[in-house]
Amino acid sequence: MAAGALSVLTVLKFIKNSFPSIFRFSIPLIEVCLSYMSYSIRKNLACIGRRNRLLADELAKLPEIRQLQTPSSRQALKNLTTIYGFAPTRFDQMFDGINRIGLSNHRKYCSPLQAIFWMVQDENWRDTDLLLGVQVISERDEKGHERLLLAPEDSVSPGRLAMATDPEDMLKQTLDAAWYGETELISHTTIRLIARRLQRQAELEEYALLVKRHSDRQLQNYILNDYLRKKEVFSVKDWSTIEDALLHCRWKGFYRVADRLNSPELINHYINENFFFNKKPASGVYYTFFKKRAQCTDVAYFAQFMLDRSGYRTFMRSVKWNDDPWDGLHTGAGIVCKDGRYLLVANYTGINAISGPFSTVENLDRQLSCNRAIIDSQWGAYYPPRYY
Structure with missing residues (x-):
């Protein structure tokens, strides 16, 4: 969804806070809008929570839901609740697997x-089907409202069910489907206005x-990256548009990604999908x-930073x-695992692979x-970065 259509409620809140006199006779309008968004989210979480309290609690932690950012998030949660109702047992099995990722x-x-929430938000029904082993179709009712249905004569092949229950394959498939870049x-x-x-x-x-040479998605990426590096080259008229985007x-905010x-x-997945080897x-x-x-060394510091802030005991x-x-x-x-063994997470040579755990430092080396034949080894890096 384009940024301009993302947050009518954000605009209403800004106007209300900045110009309270304007809302002297219409304050209930914004309050109704805000309360409806909260009610809609609470209603769908409660629906899921009646069967799986932990799933509802984890959904409530997602930034898209916790911060009540967009109508798109509200619709995505509604659709996810519908999909959960189609195959609750399979969804619970999938959730049990992915919920073990991280501390x-x-x-x-x-x-x-x-990532699964994004798949629903982006209406990526094909990959949602494969994960759950059911086929979902989207259609409009007589009032133009979207609704999700199970496809007629729905059938599931053994291969599709295997993909939906194997934890390692399920995680890779989920990330491949959802971690593809920006919407x-x-x-x-607007992109062309900004360029001119x-x-x-x-x-x-x-x-x-x-x-002339690139898609809108690629041009958007150039604009966002350039704005972060050299904001002054863009017209002041476009600053608010780019900042809203x-x-x-x-994927642009460092701590958001962290x-x-x-x-x-x-x-490991992020490193392999995003980093390119550069001898420097x-x-x-x-x-x-x-x-x-x-x-x-770059990747080792990157991985250690991410692991440290995620609660792991780390080494370099x-x-x-x-x-x-x-x-x-x-x-x-x-x-460092609970039993003292070493799990190597960052071992970057142009590609990265997790290996171990290793019971001794010698095996790790x-x-x-x-x-x-090793002539020397040490904890830390021989040539650490000069800045963070």
């Missing part, structure tokens, strides 16, 4: 559950070419997040097999060195 006492919310936040027309109102000739010429971005990356599996001096966590260019380990500062050493990071 429930430390994480802000269950990230795979948020449409700036409309086609740039304040420097170099950017005007650059965007003139970009508009950034407010509703799923809240989401709250387990080894989620961090080590950078800080923020730089790595925004640039997406990294080598092993480096090994050296010769004195070449680039090709003679390697750094990784991970978590062998994994980091790919069984090369």
Whole structure:
């Protein structure tokens, strides 16, 4: 949904707070709107909670629901409640699997559950079907309201049910389906207005070419990234539009994403989907997040930061097999398990893989060195970043 249509209620609240006299005779209007949104969410959570209290509690923690941000979130919860009613047992089985991801006492919310919520919000019915083993169709009633139905003669193949119950496959399928980037936040027309109102000739010429060669989704990404780096090149007229889009971005805010990356599996998936190998001096966590260019030390610091704030006991380990500062050493990071073993979470060589747990430091070092003859090893990095 475009940003301009996202939050009528936000605008109403702003006007009410800024110009209270305007609402002298119409305060009930905004109060009714706000109470309706709260009631709708409470009603659907209660409906789910009657069968699965834990699922309702975890849904209530999602930012999209907890902050009551958009009509889109309200509709998504309504649709999810309907889908839950179609296959509650299968949904409960799926939830039991994904709810084990991360430390429930430390994480802000269950990230795979948020991914499923996004699938419903984005009307990604195909992948929802595969996860639950049921086929959902969307249609409009005589008043134009959307409603979800089970497809006629619904049948489930054994293969589809296997995908819906295997935890590892289920998590990968969920993240592949939902963690694909941003939704449409700036409309086609607005993107072109922004491109024509740039304040420097170099950017005007650059965007003139970009508009010809790229999709609206790609152009939106360029605009949001450039605004974060060089806000001054954009017209003041467009600042509020871009900032509203950034407010509703799923993947641009550092701490918003950090809240989401709250387990080894989620961090590993994010690294492999977003980072590109770049042989360079080590950078800080923020730089790595925004640039997406990294080598092993960058990724080790990134993973350790995410794991630390998610409640894990972490380590960073480096090994050296010769004195070449680039090709003679390697750094990784991970978590210390309750039994004292080492689970290697960040072991980046252009791709990343979780390995272990290892019962001894020697076994951990062998994994980091790919069984090369080690001449030195240490906790931490040989060449840490100069800034965070």
